[in-house]
Amino acid sequence: MAQHHYNSTSKKPINAMSVSLTSFLFLSLLCFASLLLAFSLFKSSIPLTTSPSQELHFGAKKESLKSCDFTDGKWVYDPNARSTRYDHTCKEIFKGWNCILNNKTNALEISKWKWKPKRCDLPPFDAHTFLEQFRDTSIGFIGDSLNRNMFVSLFCTLRQVSTDVKKWHPAKADRGFTFLQYNLTIAYHRTNLLARYGRWSPNTNGGMLESLGYYDGYRVDIDVPDNKWAEAPSFHDVVIFNTGHWWWAPSKFDPAKSPMLFFEKGKPIMPPISPDVGLDMVLKHMILYVESKLRHDAVRIFRTQSPRHFEGGDWDQGGSCPRSKPLLSQEVEEIFAVENNGTNVETRLVNHHLYNALKGSSFYVLNITHMSEYRADAHPSNAGGKKHDDCMHWCLPGITDTWNDLFAAYLNNVKVLN
């Protein structure tokens, strides 16, 4: 805008120009100040993270919300804190994630760390308020097991104050519950890649992939949503998506032995593309699909990548996560900086793909990556009951509770601003 103004006055004599520039600046300041004032009166500043898509929703209102960034902050230890929102008796906690029951040494310590944004406080999650506010609402978590982890956290939190719950599997969800007193439904739709995929084997009559020597792999239809969630956008009022972990999973999609083979409009994409290009294409198609199916007033959220914390090797190479405290900032950079190409390098790489795909869309980006990068202490580790350490999922209670704090704060704002 300033640029445009400058151009339109550039032919005027110097003095007139500087006068008009000054008055323009003054007016803009005045304008901005009154917006700020209006907003501080309007809502005692419930802050939001910024995202490209927010611009579409909130326009100028966004300016005042920008002042507090939930994603920038630190973890603060409170020795007396206890997780009161739910405990290890919540039945929905998948057993490998129940670190208290599994006797993980620091299981009770995990919830003593509180996320403190730099310039504001994260409003505490209030289950009663949430249930009341989202009466007659349906919320769908759509994505891989890390979205299930977040779904379980929300379920257990709400279940703690409202026990009249009915199992309910709307729109092909894997798991779902309705809080009957409030008619609030929350559901989890499992999908690893968002797009439909399945085993591919060569056709005896030959074909394009066969002629290139492919003999095994997975067919990924970049333009077809997985049927686990294809109906979900026409059903839910709030959808929260993620994808990422399966795109960097050479143990499943081995580039040589069982590669991802991408199809568009039912035909193999030629020449074959790599998974990172495939991810971009899938995101593009799935975002368009959601935008076309979802009611225009439904809330759409994309969650950023959840970091893994394998040290000393990947999950299948004896990697582990034995730390009992969050990482320091410099450790976070060492482990996650893309230039260092470490074991968990996909964390920030996936986000680059997500941000590019979501730019200009109507999705809100729930940016949980950086805050989670610190929490090397918060995975099930060797208490997950598997042959290898689990440094990918999170203990519950645990940090996906904080993700839900952000989620609730965001929904709160949408509700108010609408």
Ligand SMILES: *[C@@H]1O[C@H](CO)[C@@H](O)[C@H](O)[C@H]1NC(C)=O
């Ligand atoms: C997400 O949050 C982190 C920490 O504040 C920040 O470095 C990163 O740029 C954010 N990403 C976006 C797209 O806002």
Ligand SMILES: *[C@@H]1O[C@H](CO)[C@@H](O)[C@H](O)[C@H]1NC(C)=O
């Ligand atoms: C955890 O410790 C308790 C008490 O010592 C024991 O009964 C239980 O079997 C342990 N659980 C696991 C999964 O090791």
Ligand SMILES: *[C@@H]1O[C@H](CO)[C@@H](O)[C@H](O)[C@H]1NC(C)=O
């Ligand atoms: C219950 O909530 C759903 C949305 O999840 C809504 O479509 C339905 O009308 C509600 N039922 C009643 C009785 O209000």
Ligand SMILES: *[C@@H]1O[C@H](CO)[C@@H](O)[C@H](O)[C@H]1NC(C)=O
């Ligand atoms: C990153 O490291 C992996 C092995 O851990 C290697 O295969 C890959 O080529 C490296 N990538 C870059 C860009 O250096």
